[in-house]
Amino acid sequence: MQLPAPFDYERATSVDHTIQLLDRLGGTARIVAGGHSLLPMMKLRLVHVEYLIDINDLHGELGYIRVEPTRIRIGAMTRHRELLDSPELRRALPIFHDAERVIADPLVRNRGTIGGSLCQADPSEDLSAVCTTLNASCVIRGRGGERVVTMAELYRGPYETAVGPAEILTEIRIPLRAGGSSAFEKVGRRAGDWAVVSCGVAVWLDGAVITDARVGLAAVGPNTTGIPAVSQALRGRAPSETLFAAAGAIAAEYCTPVDDQRGSVDYKRHLAAELTRRALRRAVARIDGREL
Amino acid sequence: MSTEFVDNDRKPVGYGRMLRKEDPRFVRGKGRFIDDVQLPGMLHLALLRAPIAHGRILGVDTTAAEAHPKVKLVVTGAMLAERGLAWMPTMSGDVQAVLATDKVRFQGQEVAFVVAEDRYAARDALELIDVEYEQLPAVANVRTALDPAAPVIRDDLAGKTDNHCFDWETGDRAATEAAFADADVVVSQDMVYPRVHPAPLETCGAVADYDAVDGGLTLWCTTQAPHAHRTLYALVSGLPEHMIRVISPDIGGGFGNKVPIYPGYVCAIVASLLTGEPVKWTEDRSENLTSTAFARDYIMHGELAATRDGRILAIRTRVLADHGAFNGVAAPTNYPAGFFGVFTGSYDIRAAYCAMTAVYTNKAPGGVAYSCSFRITEAVYLIERLVDCLAFELELDPVELRLANLLRPEQFPYTTRTGWVYDSGNYEATLREALRIADYDGLRREQRDKRARGELMGIGVSFFTEAVGAGPRRDMDIMGLGMADGAELRVHPTGKAVLRVSCQTQGQGHETTFAQIVAEEIGIPPADIKVVHGDTDQTPFGLGTYGSRSTSVSGAAAAMVARKVRDKARLIASAMLEISVADLVWDKGSFAVVGDPTSCVTIQDIAMHAHGTGELPDGVEGSLEAQVHYNPENLTYPNGAYICVVDVDPDTAVVTVRRFVAVDDCGTRINPMIIEGQVHRGLTDGVGMALMEMIAFDDDGNCLSGSLMDYLLPSALEVPDWQTGFTVTPSPHHPIGAKGVGESATVGSPPAVVNAVMDALKPYGLRHADMPLTPSRLWEAMRGNPQPPV
Numbered sequence A: 001m002q003l004p005a006p007f008d009y010e011r012a013t014s015v016d017h018t019i020q021l022l023d024r025l026g027g028t029a030r031i032v033a034g035g036h037s038l039l040p041m042m043k044l045r046l047v048h049v050e051y052l053i054d055i056n057d058l059h060g061e062l063g064y065i066r067v068e069p070t071r072i073r074i075g076a077m078t079r080h081r082e083l084l085d086s087p088e089l090r091r092a093l094p095i096f097h098d099a100e101r102v103i104a105d106p107l108v109r110n111r112g113t114i115g116g117s118l119c120q121a122d123p124s125e126d127l128s129a130v131c132t133t134l135n136a137s138c139v140i141r142g143r144g145g146e147r148v149v150t151m152a153e154l155y156r157g158p159y160e161t162a163v164g165p166a167e168i169l170t171e172i173r174i175p176l177r178a179g180g181s182s183a184f185e186k187v188g189r190r191a192g193d194w195a196v197v198s199c200g201v202a203v204w205l206d207g208a209v210i211t212d213a214r215v216g217l218a219a220v221g222p223n224t225t226g227i228p229a230v231s232q233a234l235r236g237r238a239p240s241e242t243l244f245a246a247a248g249a250i251a252a253e254y255c256t257p258v259d260d261q262r263g264s265v266d267y268k269r270h271l272a273a274e275l276t277r278r279a280l281r282r283a284v285a286r287i288d289g290r291e292l
Numbered sequence B: 001m002s003t004e005f006v007d008n009d010r011k012p013v014g015y016g017r018m019l020r021k022e023d024p025r026f027v028r029g030k031g032r033f034i035d036d037v038q039l040p041g042m043l044h045l046a047l048l049r050a051p052i053a054h055g056r057i058l059g060v061d062t063t064a065a066e067a068h069p070k071v072k073l074v075v076t077g078a079m080l081a082e083r084g085l086a087w088m089p090t091m092s093g094d095v096q097a098v099l100a101t102d103k104v105r106f107q108g109q110e111v112a113f114v115v116a117e118d119r120y121a122a123r124d125a126l127e128l129i130d131v132e133y134e135q136l137p138a139v140a141n142v143r144t145a146l147d148p149a150a151p152v153i154r155d156d157l158a159g160k161t162d163n164h165c166f167d168w169e170t171g172d173r174a175a176t177e178a179a180f181a182d183a184d185v186v187v188s189q190d191m192v193y194p195r196v197h198p199a200p201l202e203t204c205g206a207v208a209d210y211d212a213v214d215g216g217l218t219l220w221c222t223t224q225a226p227h228a229h230r231t232l233y234a235l236v237s238g239l240p241e242h243m244i245r246v247i248s249p250d251i252g253g254g255f256g257n258k259v260p261i262y263p264g265y266v267c268a269i270v271a272s273l274l275t276g277e278p279v280k281w282t283e284d285r286s287e288n289l290t291s292t293a294f295a296r297d298y299i300m301h302g303e304l305a306a307t308r309d310g311r312i313l314a315i316r317t318r319v320l321a322d323h324g325a326f327n328g329v330a331a332p333t334n335y336p337a338g339f340f341g342v343f344t345g346s347y348d349i350r351a352a353y354c355a356m357t358a359v360y361t362n363k364a365p366g367g368v369a370y371s372c373s374f375r376i377t378e379a380v381y382l383i384e385r386l387v388d389c390l391a392f393e394l395e396l397d398p399v400e401l402r403l404a405n406l407l408r409p410e411q412f413p414y415t416t417r418t419g420w421v422y423d424s425g426n427y428e429a430t431l432r433e434a435l436r437i438a439d440y441d442g443l444r445r446e447q448r449d450k451r452a453r454g455e456l457m458g459i460g461v462s463f464f465t466e467a468v469g470a471g472p473r474r475d476m477d478i479m480g481l482g483m484a485d486g487a488e489l490r491v492h493p494t495g496k497a498v499l500r501v502s503c504q505t506q507g508q509g510h511e512t513t514f515a516q517i518v519a520e521e522i523g524i525p526p527a528d529i530k531v532v533h534g535d536t537d538q539t540p541f542g543l544g545t546y547g548s549r550s551t552s553v554s555g556a557a558a559a560m561v562a563r564k565v566r567d568k569a570r571l572i573a574s575a576m577l578e579i580s581v582a583d584l585v586w587d588k589g590s591f592a593v594v595g596d597p598t599s600c601v602t603i604q605d606i607a608m609h610a611h612g613t614g615e616l617p618d619g620v621e622g623s624l625e626a627q628v629h630y631n632p633e634n635l636t637y638p639n640g641a642y643i644c645v646v647d648v649d650p651d652t653a654v655v656t657v658r659r660f661v662a663v664d665d666c667g668t669r670i671n672p673m674i675i676e677g678q679v680h681r682g683l684t685d686g687v688g689m690a691l692m693e694m695i696a697f698d699d700d701g702n703c704l705s706g707s708l709m710d711y712l713l714p715s716a717l718e719v720p721d722w723q724t725g726f727t728v729t730p731s732p733h734h735p736i737g738a739k740g741v742g743e744s745a746t747v748g749s750p751p752a753v754v755n756a757v758m759d760a761l762k763p764y765g766l767r768h769a770d771m772p773l774t775p776s777r778l779w780e781a782m783r784g785n786p787q788p789p790v
């Protein structure tokens, strides 16, 4: 058993209570949601926390998936498991289902939350790639009220976000547009492993022409990245294998992977291309109703 | 030719499929592992470990740790040195630091320990110890360890000026060179068997309880060899052996990881001696992965000489062995490379030669460990990969090539060119059984169709011969202790029995298998036989459980002791039935008068009589008990044929193991269900090693595989439904013909998986790529850039 250093523990009863506690305890306090990222780091003593503020009782307040006509709102305490199991979410944004099937294992999925996933800001986070792909925005609350940031604004580098020490991420908002679909592809070394590379794609078609397309790649840069050049290359073109391959090539060129135990730089670039291609193929097939 | 083999599923009193007697306590969470041991007043020990791979210790300041309110004791290497305990012998004639005194030699090496009231306090206090190091360049690359400029790791050894550990050779060099000189074809291949780790679910640990009043030491410990450990503790510590009791309770997996004596065990003993209280030490996961016995780490160059039509003539190999900072290998004394000498495999090869050089590096010590039957894993991998390389060059089907070279039944007992005497086997029948189950021809057809469509499907075959069940004691010992095992059997008056054995189960199901062995011999149902093991005060002396030696050695002892009891029962039966011994027939469980089956006494009747007041034959004492010590005449040689089917994604290089057929011949089958369980485990190991497992280091000797997120173990999702089959060729010298099966699948499966992947990649002209075949490494190989992992 790996043992963390001593810490104190508070159990928050509401979002406001959480903010009060954060405010009072200052930078020595940390929110714990599912705990699947924070607790391992505490046990390995990579992170020292004096106070843990447990927000699991906020699941009632922050655990939801609301599908509205033009957007989906997901509460920060929504668990991986709930994202995986939601038929409405799968219908509107199949990318979530694709991703959740290959994130970690059932134990982690039963507790881990979308809020924790985004706030962890791990370069290999699959849900961050999903949210980047979908152009999500994040609602952050602090004593002074609420603000909304884009995914690009949320991330400040590996393990660093725009969420301040006395703030909490409460909601993720995803715009919905007709005529589109999405997909997610991942290569790991084993089930439950972090991605060697993973890639999300969302595409919108008007007849035979791509009106918009977005990608989100994980594990090939300091944070998950949406590569605007890919979107530019796809817009206004008719979907084809050649086009998908070209988009993949752009993804490979623009991403910035590093060599590690998971794979070589060349392989990761190759995967960025290949997975972009596959995800595009699948997302377009979904629009055509050729795939679920 | 096809031979039918029938499972011995007779469900009688004796051999056959039955549920494991030990499982109710495990499935109900009632197992009792080291960490479950709680004693009044027990203190907790934590080890401070080196953060760097190589460095001189300039100073250790423990003042702040000692001031921690819950800390009872802080001990450094210097303090152990004052008591002559800073170094301990390893099982292979080297020494290893208990706590570092002069230098640290691998990342994770033990530097100091803290004993505190609770485990958290002990762990916290480690951070209060201040160690000053002078960092030294590390030897992380085994290939440069012998460079003249390489820093000398073992300057503790008098006169040591390099990192050379030992040289070893076997076979006939001249004859082999001659055979190579004459051969039509020579294939040579470099291959690496990377460093892997047994990674048992339960990490290592101990509870030491020294009783200052009676001078006795009780040590609960994760050990696969309680008796050997007891003797070693007595020799090293000076405590009298009869006052040391080693208890190995339920063990959550061993795989060789729990054969060596680790510094943590010794520190727990020292701590209990110094504090007078019981002291518990339990490793965490990272400590287990980074500091305890690894396995493999052989850099091999192999060559086969053959005729153009595929007759293998000779094999030659050079091996560079990475032994880490201390030679901590646990292998029989005369076998510094374990049983690697069986690298001629299952083939009729006329000449063989191996030269090995072992070196020190700044990595964790150990070696051998991990279900490998003392390095047979490496040997089988070498020959089975080489045979596939030969098939590749000769454009022959790998099965045809094997069939042409396998040893034939009439050649047994067969002495290999490196001096091993294979006891028995029917290799061709075993391979053909695997081909039948797999529908090999059908698979090849499917592969042809898939290749035509650009799909990558591979079929890999391996045939292995294991050598297990060490001794005989005349040439096999661990630190002078002969490798033989005891057993003691007591039949109580009501006919229930207790068997005491010297081996130790870590999940293999001994409490069931051994009860079945005795049941088969004396006709008492397995449910009525309790198997006691893992406690040196409760069991006869023996060398323990590793190298698949339990059934082959202790299992033989169990059968022999049961026969001894039966012999005595026969004498008593003759008195009870008033008839001469010659006129009795044994029908499992009772003696009857020849020709009069109604005149009979059961073993239970005899047990009561033996303890009762009735007449006993002249010279026969009361009670029904016996003891034996079994010294094997030879090793046993389990063998098997494995076929693996994989699909490789041509674009991502992800390998999927789609099918796996394993046909094992472990001689007499005692409990087929347990055998299958052992095989399933080993096959899973094999997929892990072939595709993902490796203990990796960076250039500074930092271990990169210190957690299970970095050291990948396969899960149910990476393995197919196993298809198992069997042939039965009993061992001629083993009392019940059983050969042992614990490690067969770990030994035989890695080459089957790698052969399958290479077969899939034949369209790429690729002959070899090293394990672990992770997607990235395989993709690099597919684009013509295969890289060794070290």
Ligand SMILES: Cc1cc2nc3c(=O)[nH]c(=O)nc-3n(C[C@H](O)[C@H](O)[C@H](O)COP(=O)(O)OP(=O)(O)OC[C@H]3O[C@@H](n4cnc5c(N)ncnc54)[C@H](O)[C@@H]3O)c2cc1C
Residues within 6 Å of the ligand: A030, A031, A032, A033, A034, A035, A036, A037, A038, A039, A040, A076, A077, A080, A102, A103, A104, A105, A108, A111, A112, A113, A114, A115, A116, A117, A119, A120, A124, A125, A126, A127, A163, A167, A168, A169, A170, A192, A193, A194, A195
């Ligand atoms: C074995 C294992 C395998 C995994 N595999 C994968 C994988 O394949 N792919 C993948 O993407 N992830 C993987 N993960 C990561 C997992 O998805 C995340 O750990 C988890 O979902 C993070 O969410 P959490 O609720 O557990 O966060 P926590 O661990 O509770 O918190 C993480 C961080 O976020 C902060 N935080 C949490 N909630 C909020 C909030 N509402 N507002 C502000 N800050 C907050 C915390 O303070 C902390 O700093 C794996 C984890 C494990 C243990």
